[in-house]
Amino acid sequence: MDAKQLIKELQTIPKMIKTLEEDREDTLSLVYSPSRYSDTRVQTSKTNAQEAKTVAYLDRSDYLVKQIELLHEKRQNLFEYVYQVKDMKLILVLFAIINSQTLTEAQDRLDIGKSKFFREKKQAMNALDEVINDLK
Structure with a gap:
């Protein structure tokens, strides 16, 4: 890696973080959108499907948080060269x-x-x- 590549990467990481944060917000908005749970037996399969979707959205959100943390860590490590x-x-x-x-x-x-x-x-x-x- 040379100085140009390091600078370019340090400029790019915040954009990637912003994109991941927006994706996470979109994912969480799906989780917190009004759900249509029902207490009737007929709706049980729909409720289970909705719960599975909610769990999948939360898993995706956790994954995105980890990716954001990794990018922050990588950026901090790259700044060590500048320091x-x-x-x-x-x-x-x-x-x-x-x-x-x-x-x-x-x-x-x-x-x-x-x-x-x-x-x-x-x-x-x-x-x-x-x-x-x-x-x-």
């Missing part, structure tokens, strides 16, 4: 890039000129590559 960069200014550049949709947005967040931003970005990416290579 290993020695220069705090370069760490700020990396975080601006990670938390921005575009490089222009990252540059605006840092409130620096274009040439200075790209010079510092290059230094930050080189420093991150060094950290990654040293830890291999």
Whole structure:
């Protein structure tokens, strides 16, 4: 893995988490939607089927929670590489890039000129590559 791949992954994980959280909310909305349980004997098979669906939805929700937790853990582990960069200014550049949709947005967040931003970005990416290579 190189610095570009690490940055791309750190940018992608929150989007994946958001998608999983939305999927989980949709699943839970199915569980908590009004059910049509009945006390009559004729409805027993329908009630059992509804209970089976509810259990399946809850299992899916638990699975999604575990996937979200794994993604949070993975993102935190990837951040450890960024924290290993020695220069705090370069760490700020990396975080601006990670938390921005575009490089222009990252540059605006840092409130620096274009040439200075790209010079510092290059230094930050080189420093991150060094950290990654040293830890291999």
